[in-house]
Amino acid sequence: MDGVTIIDHPLVQHKLTIMRSKDTSTASFRRLLREISTLLCYEVTRDLELTMETIETPLMEIQAPKLEGKKLVFASILRAGNGLLEGMLDLVPSARVAHIGVYRDHETLEAIEYYFKAPEDVVNRLVIVVDPMLATGNSSIASIDKLKERGARNIRFLCLLAAPEGIRNFQEAHPDVPIYTASVDSHLNEKGYIVPGLGDAGDRMYGTK
Structure with a gap:
């Protein structure tokens, strides 16, 4: 699928399987989401540019690689995106953070915006937008x-699960934004949930349902 990278590392797939189970507790789901987000972050940042810098080890002076350019921005689509954000910040603690408040109207499935806060200089930075689910795509597109x-x-978009319908909608709106995901599932049901999916990621993270 053009523009879509499926992160099929065995550890990612193993943790995702446990998260899908309806018997996985809220505490375990939250912990697994943080763990898997670190692995996903590793993959979505695989091709960052490096520059060489002179440093001194305890033994000698060498040329060593460091990340080039300004720091990353992780943009979390509230509220479930924060579950991915925390693990990614464990790996890249110097990243700037944007928060985008968008929720899905359960009747129309349209995205409703209620909050937006981002660093002023996003124009000069790589922005990685995170949300566990790419279902209809409406929230991600609006963000x-x-x-x-x-x-x-x-901009890059990172999620745990994606539905083919969401990918199509997303790519029609933003063909220039690559998608990274751990799985492309079968389809959306009549309520706009990914099947087989894992339920509502926000509710499972915070025990609200």
Whole structure:
């Protein structure tokens, strides 16, 4: 699937299987989401550019690689995106953070925005947008619309699960934004949930359902 990278590392797939189980507790789900997000972050940042810098080890002076350019921005789509955000910040603690408040109207399935806060210079940074689910794609599309309005141009989208319908909608709206996911599931049901999926990620993270 053009523009979609499926992260099929065995540890990712193992943890995802446990998260899918309806018997997995809220505490375990939250812990697994944090663990798997670190692995996903490793993959979505695999091709970051490096520059060489002179340093001194305890034994000698060498040229060693460091990340080039300005720090990353992790953009969390509230509220479930924060579950991925925490693990990614464990790996890249210097990243800037944006928060985008969007929720899905359960009747229309449309995205309703209620909050947006991002670093002012997103135009100069790689922005990695995170949300566990790419279902209809409406929330993700609306979030990236807002980031582009602020000048962001180098954007990637990272999720746990995606539905084919959501991928199609997303790519029609933002063909320039690559998608990274651990799985492309079968389809959406009549309520807009990913099947087989794992339920509502936010509710399972916070025990609200």
